[in-house]
Amino acid sequence: MGKIWNPSLYIGSILESHEHRVAILPKRIKDSMPSPEPKPGDKGWLYRVLEPYYSRECVENVMQAMLEGQISSGAAWPRKMVQEICNLYKVPVALPTSSGASALHVALLACNLGPQDMVLVPALTMVAVANMVKMVGAKPIYCDCAPGSVNPSLAELREKATPRTKAVIVCHTYGVACRDIVAIRDLCKEKGWWLVEDICEAMGTRADNGELVGTFGDFAVTSLYANKPITAGDGGWVHARDQKHHDRLKSLVNHGFDPAYHFLHFEVAPNAKMNGLGAAFVCSQVKTLPEVMEYRGQVASWYRQELAGISGTLRCIEQRQIDAPWVFGVETNDRRSRDELRDHLAVHGVETRNYFYPLHLEPANFYGDEVGVYDIVLPNAERLAQTGFYLPTHSFLQPDDVLYICTVIRAFYKSDVTIMAPPRVHHWVDVERSKLLKG
Numbered sequence: 001m002g003k004i005w006n007p008s009l010y011i012g013s014i015l016e017s018h019e020h021r022v023a024i025l026p027k028r029i030k031d032s033m034p035s036p037e038p039k040p041g042d043k044g045w046l047y048r049v050l051e052p053y054y055s056r057e058c059v060e061n062v063m064q065a066m067l068e069g070q071i072s073s074g075a076a077w078p079r080k081m082v083q084e085i086c087n088l089y090k091v092p093v094a095l096p097t098s099s100g101a102s103a104l105h106v107a108l109l110a111c112n113l114g115p116q117d118m119v120l121v122p123a124l125t126m127v128a129v130a131n132m133v134k135m136v137g138a139k140p141i142y143c144d145c146a147p148g149s150v151n152p153s154l155a156e157l158r159e160k161a162t163p164r165t166k167a168v169i170v171c172h173t174y175g176v177a178c179r180d181i182v183a184i185r186d187l188c189k190e191k192g193w194w195l196v197e198d199i200c201e202a203m204g205t206r207a208d209n210g211e212l213v214g215t216f217g218d219f220a221v222t223s224l225y226a227n228k229p230i231t232a233g234d235g236g237w238v239h240a241r242d243q244k245h246h247d248r249l250k251s252l253v254n255h256g257f258d259p260a261y262h263f264l265h266f267e268v269a270p271n272a273k274m275n276g277l278g279a280a281f282v283c284s285q286v287k288t289l290p291e292v293m294e295y296r297g298q299v300a301s302w303y304r305q306e307l308a309g310i311s312g313t314l315r316c317i318e319q320r321q322i323d324a325p326w327v328f329g330v331e332t333n334d335r336r337s338r339d340e341l342r343d344h345l346a347v348h349g350v351e352t353r354n355y356f357y358p359l360h361l362e363p364a365n366f367y368g369d370e371v372g373v374y375d376i377v378l379p380n381a382e383r384l385a386q387t388g389f390y391l392p393t394h395s396f397l398q399p400d401d402v403l404y405i406c407t408v409i410r411a412f413y414k415s416d417v418t419i420m421a422p423p424r425v426h427h428w429v430d431v432e433r434s435k436l437l438k439g
């Protein structure tokens with residue numbers, strides 16, 4: 001496919017050349033889009049940003065599922081998984097799904113949203129959030145982050161609400177609990193809006209009042225992708241606080257099958273089910289989630305301690321009452337130093353990831369009904385997207401690893417800091433994981 005210069009026909013991903021995809025974008029997007037990703041030194045990454053973490057029990061359960069032919073969504077393992085989720089979150093309804101996005105899709109379908117409906121979403125989150133709102137035919141309305149926060153607060157949501165608002169999606173971005181979640185729940189009740197908590201980055205995260213996030217909304221959805229604290233490789237689930245949603249959700253994850261009449265379908269629905277092998281793999285991890293999150297809290301405290309000396313130049317991610325972010329983020333003073341610091345870390349084998357590019361600026365908005373969305377100005381989300389990134393955060397890290405990573409950071413800011421030899425050799429995580437799997 002050659003050049004397409006008519007914006008109303010523009011779908012960037014069908015253009016073959018990277019230059020053409022970018023060339024037609026508005027200046028505002030071109031000027032703020034992320035730089036190409038840094039490359040690691042000769043030997044590759046010593047520290048990846050995230051690492052899947054699982055035990056021998058997971059592997060044994062998969063083996064058992066295979067030996068017993070319990071491999072589909074209709075097998076015993078997804079049912080066991082449902083019990084584990086319902087116990088942990090103290091909810092009556094949970095349905096395993098094929099991904100976090102599909103969980104969100106069915107939750108939004110269950111909200112019966114239509115073409116006139118608006119859904120308040122954070123601008124600083126993963127693209128699946130806006131995509132799924134669009135896929136049910138509703139309109140995402142992007143909300144800024146509150147000052148000093150990675151999440152919108154009540155004020156940012158109120159500012160964007162209209163008579164057409166029908167639902168709110170709260171994301172608890174990077175595993176930082178939204179500070180106003182209780183007030184947002186109350187507002188949703190008052191207005192009759194659905195509240196969907198997207199806990200894809202916040203499984204096991206606790207709000208300031210000590211409650212698990214995912215227990216405030218009508219629905220909560222999560223992802224079990226391999227970079228999440230517990231994982232099935234890919235997968236997710238949707239849970240609900242009210243038993244009345246069970247039958248509808250069950251039908252919506254499964255082609256709209258009706259429990260009474262096989263092959264009589266009363267609505268159009270996706271197949272969003274999780275297979276039995278994924279459920280077998282993740283089942284025993286659900287009960288370990290509190291432990292995994294406690295470790296995340298320790299990793300965060302090591303980072304905060306080691307980075308304390310460079311405050312003013314580098315700010316650490318928002319700290320809530322229970323501080324255990326899924327990923328440990330930092331914010332530099334400007335875009336240039338963010339990119340240079342990420343390059344410097346990469347040279348020393350440390351992988352990092354930029355904060356999200358805000359959804360209202362995504363090139364996917366550059367066609368169809370969404371044209372012009374990128375003219376909205378959301379200064380806090382836009383600044384974080386330019387200056388924020390996150391560091392390796394996972395269950396294999398020890399204090400020495402964090403010390404090394406933070407020394408590399410300190411050396412970037414102060415030329416007299418000497419970087420010690422790294423405490424690890426390449427592929428060390430694979431060695432640690434094998435130890436876990438051998439039991």
Ligand SMILES: Cc1ncc(COP(=O)(O)O)c(C=O)c1O
Pocket residue numbers: 099100101102104125126128129171198200201222223224225235236
């Ligand atoms: C906030 C948020 N929502 C939805 C998703 C989509 O999850 P999945 O990749 O499992 O579809 C993600 C992915 O990480 C996410 O971060």
